[in-house]
Amino acid sequence: MSSVIINEVRPGFYLDSVALMRYSKSIAGLDGVEEAAMMMASPSNRQIMFDAGLLNDVSAGAEGGDLIIGIRACDANTAEAARAEANLILDQPTTSGQGETWRPKSIRAAVKASPDANLALISVAGDFAAAEARKSLRRGLHVMMFSDNVSIADELSLKQEARELGLLVMGPDCGTAIINGTPLAFANVVPKGGIGVIGASGTGTQEITCLIAQGGGGISQALGVGGRDLKDEIGGITTLMALDALDADPDTRHIVLISKPPAKAVADKVVARIGASKKTFTVCFIGATDWDLPANARFASSLKTASEHALGGKALFANFNANAIAKPASAAKVCGLFSGGTLCAEVQTLFINAGLTVMSNAAIPGVDALSENSTAHTIIDLGSDEYTQGRPHPMIDPSVRDQALATAMADPSVGIVLVDVVIGYGAHEDPAGHLVASLGASLSGSTLVIASVTGTDGDPQGRLSQISKLETAGILVAPSNADAAELALACLKLAG
Amino acid sequence: MELIEKANQEALSRMLAADPVLIDVIPASEAIPNLKSHMILHAGPPVAWENMCGPMQGAIAGIAKFEGWADSLEDAFEKAAAGAFDFHPNHHFDAVGPMTGMTTISQPLMVVENRKFGNKAYCALNEGLGKVMRFGGNDDSVLERLAWLRDDFGPAFGKALRSGDGIPLKHLVARGLTMGDEMHQRNVACSGLILRELAPALARTSTDNEELAKILAFIGGNDQFFLNVAMAMGKAIMDPVRGIEGSSVVTAMCRNGTDFGIRVSGTGDQWFTAPVEMPEGLYFPGYTEADANPDMGDSTIVETIGLGGFAMGAAPAVAGFVGAGAASDAGNFTRTMSEITTGENPEWTIPAMDYLGVPTGIDIRMVLDTGLAPTINTGIAHKEPGVGQVGAGVVRAPMKCFEQALIAFAESVGVK
Numbered sequence: 001m002s003s004v005i006i007n008e009v010r011p012g013f014y015l016d017s018v019a020l021m022r023y024s025k026s027i028a029g030l031d032g033v034e035e036a037a038m039m040m041a042s043p044s045n046r047q048i049m050f051d052a053g054l055l056n057d058v059s060a061g062a063e064g065g066d067l068i069i070g071i072r073a074c075d076a077n078t079a080e081a082a083r084a085e086a087n088l089i090l091d092q093p094t095t096s097g098q099g100e101t102w103r104p105k106s107i108r109a110a111v112k113a114s115p116d117a118n119l120a121l122i123s124v125a126g127d128f129a130a131a132e133a134r135k136s137l138r139r140g141l142h143v144m145m146f147s148d149n150v151s152i153a154d155e156l157s158l159k160q161e162a163r164e165l166g167l168l169v170m171g172p173d174c175g176t177a178i179i180n181g182t183p184l185a186f187a188n189v190v191p192k193g194g195i196g197v198i199g200a201s202g203t204g205t206q207e208i209t210c211l212i213a214q215g216g217g218g219i220s221q222a223l224g225v226g227g228r229d230l231k232d233e234i235g236g237i238t239t240l241m242a243l244d245a246l247d248a249d250p251d252t253r254h255i256v257l258i259s260k261p262p263a264k265a266v267a268d269k270v271v272a273r274i275g276a277s278k279k280t281f282t283v284c285f286i287g288a289t290d291w292d293l294p295a296n297a298r299f300a301s302s303l304k305t306a307s308e309h310a311l312g313g314k315a316l317f318a319n320f321n322a323n324a325i326a327k328p329a330s331a332a333k334v335c336g337l338f339s340g341g342t343l344c345a346e347v348q349t350l351f352i353n354a355g356l357t358v359m360s361n362a363a364i365p366g367v368d369a370l371s372e373n374s375t376a377h378t379i380i381d382l383g384s385d386e387y388t389q390g391r392p393h394p395m396i397d398p399s400v401r402d403q404a405l406a407t408a409m410a411d412p413s414v415g416i417v418l419v420d421v422v423i424g425y426g427a428h429e430d431p432a433g434h435l436v437a438s439l440g441a442s443l444s445g446s447t448l449v450i451a452s453v454t455g456t457d458g459d460p461q462g463r464l465s466q467i468s469k470l471e472t473a474g475i476l477v478a479p480s481n482a483d484a485a486e487l488a489l490a491c492l493k494l495a496g
Numbered sequence: 497m498e499l500i501e502k503a504n505q506e507a508l509s510r511m512l513a514a515d516p517v518l519i520d521v522i523p524a525s526e527a528i529p530n531l532k533s534h535m536i537l538h539a540g541p542p543v544a545w546e547n548m549c550g551p552m553q554g555a556i557a558g559i560a561k562f563e564g565w566a567d568s569l570e571d572a573f574e575k576a577a578a579g580a581f582d583f584h585p586n587h588h589f590d591a592v593g594p595m596t597g598m599t600t601i602s603q604p605l606m607v608v609e610n611r612k613f614g615n616k617a618y619c620a621l622n623e624g625l626g627k628v629m630r631f632g633g634n635d636d637s638v639l640e641r642l643a644w645l646r647d648d649f650g651p652a653f654g655k656a657l658r659s660g661d662g663i664p665l666k667h668l669v670a671r672g673l674t675m676g677d678e679m680h681q682r683n684v685a686c687s688g689l690i691l692r693e694l695a696p697a698l699a700r701t702s703t704d705n706e707e708l709a710k711i712l713a714f715i716g717g718n719d720q721f722f723l724n725v726a727m728a729m730g731k732a733i734m735d736p737v738r739g740i741e742g743s744s745v746v747t748a749m750c751r752n753g754t755d756f757g758i759r760v761s762g763t764g765d766q767w768f769t770a771p772v773e774m775p776e777g778l779y780f781p782g783y784t785e786a787d788a789n790p791d792m793g794d795s796t797i798v799e800t801i802g803l804g805g806f807a808m809g810a811a812p813a814v815a816g817f818v819g820a821g822a823a824s825d826a827g828n829f830t831r832t833m834s835e836i837t838t839g840e841n842p843e844w845t846i847p848a849m850d851y852l853g854v855p856t857g858i859d860i861r862m863v864l865d866t867g868l869a870p871t872i873n874t875g876i877a878h879k880e881p882g883v884g885q886v887g888a889g890v891v892r893a894p895m896k897c898f899e900q901a902l903i904a905f906a907e908s909v910g911v912k
Binding site: 014065102108112 | 862865868
């Protein structure tokens, strides 16, 4: 039986890509639908849909401003039903008397409607993000760029212009921020407090802010800078401005800086700026083992250690004893499948520090690139480009992990599957429930599954309820990502 | 950038400073001395006979017969095809006309003077609803009505206007907006208001009570009577905005049933055209989209000054009539249009939107930046000659007009 592809073009119909990704998933989840997507017909999106086997001649003439509905299903009736459902979702007809709320479509109109606004969150396709950011800056707005695929030249010129104007450009590719207690994009509900966070990494910021919350601390501000800010080309413009801002902020007592190891020249500037402050700092360059820092700063090699430093040296989860709950692994290999890039890096750090041989698609220094037939432990970042081309990020759509999970669970050389579960705003509504359902019967096999939940009880999904779902299903749950890595190490040790 | 902002502020200030007054009704030959025999002015940008849509050709046949330049409609078609008539846009002669927009020498034209700038603009009288020339109607009933307008109604209307100082329109429109008109699809309030202004003068200058009653009944029975007044007003407001160096404000939008054309202040009198789009709307019983002619008429001059689709919030009834929108969404049309305009009109306000001023001064840069084309409220003509109106709805100005305009505009300000 061959499958049926249908396309529909909705000319000039625009929806935000995050909304479209969510809708696409619900259509793709209908019975008999093999794959489905609703996307604006930009060249890159078209390529994605083409690659996904979702395009036919109907959409050949669609242009950037048009929306393509592409459905591949087991038969024509199923495909048509899915198309009807897709259109229903897109149109969301209002009932009589229920007027639609007007939403501004341009930065100019948005500023007019909310003259007090001082920050723009930009989540348009990368090709247009720089232009929107520039408009926002010229209207006096700080900018958080969730968008990625922005050129480094645009990033530099935006950040230079912003610096002239005294405005902050967070990003591009900035996934997480908490400004004056408001979580933006992927972020968690944490108490207000005296710890400021500056992060070049979204999930790193999420893990640290959540661990600080669990340790009784609170967050003054969490500022994202974008993954490239500490490269030579950008020179840490936003990081340095964020340091100035938090240094001057009376509500911030201690500052945590999270990043991959920066370029040397940039690191020197940042370290010098830290040294000039009267406040205390924790510096976590994930992947580095140590760093030469001034007296008011301490280095932390893991997110958990960084959180403990920020909490004034308080040990987190002192009651957690990995050895007490560890079970012997049935085979020698660990397969880590992560939705958070920095969580993936943290596990790599802890594994190589423990003397293990590790390979990854997002290898930190000391870790090998992926290769077939290797006996090294495999730690995968499922949020990196090769997995998310044409698909939502695994934090939005955990099904991205399903196939890899099934493969790992069926691999006799894998004794432990190690995963993260990230909750909060922007994340899937029930990632733990999805994980349990996806693992299904494989959970009763001999492979151990170890997880941690990044989030708080204030989050819409609720950390405790997510943990309870995992534990009920027989998954070993550690209180932090670092503890999950320790637990995996303990299980390996028990197996000898 | 600064030059453009300044030029656009100048454009906006000229629009807001306008003082349009309806002062007279006179024969077209008098109003437009360059208008000669066998010349036919039509709506929209320039178009050749062979490219004209059905209703446009039908109206031309009708008006040629009306003027005595053809013995019959068939004769008129043949003569038109043989090049017996000169076709020009109304806009090239200080005039505008709804739908097909026929203007010829013997027709009575309303005169609106912009007293701030001293310019005048002209528009024919509204014929009423049903089978009418503006929708391509051309049978005897249509021509008889035109003759009455020419011989009786027009002269009486002109005489009444000349007996006073004219009817100032700015405040009349402001009141109409508070009464549910948007001045394109809905002119009930303003038609009533102008009748109220006009009635005493008509009574004073009339010598025949029966004829007076007929005139009053004609205005009173035509909910769209004011549309043509609003159009002449729009033209009178926009003409002084033409040719401001560096201004990206639209000075005219119009359609001939084949093409949509716009003019931009900074690029002078150049037309930027693209094929017209199909309105989306409701149809009279017995008609469907299949019968509809694409968008047509100079009436988009009212959107150009911030009324019609831009003032939808003032006329929720219209929003319910067009497309799929709920009446309660009317304000959203207006708010959306404010994303593409330079400013708002502080005197033309919408009470239900907390006295928001109508969005004024369409900026082609913002149209392209937001991807929001102007929303136009319009009537829909049958695509065949001689049938008339079949519905009404909403249509968007084609983006391609604005794309071309922006390229030419960029060149005009030295950006290659």
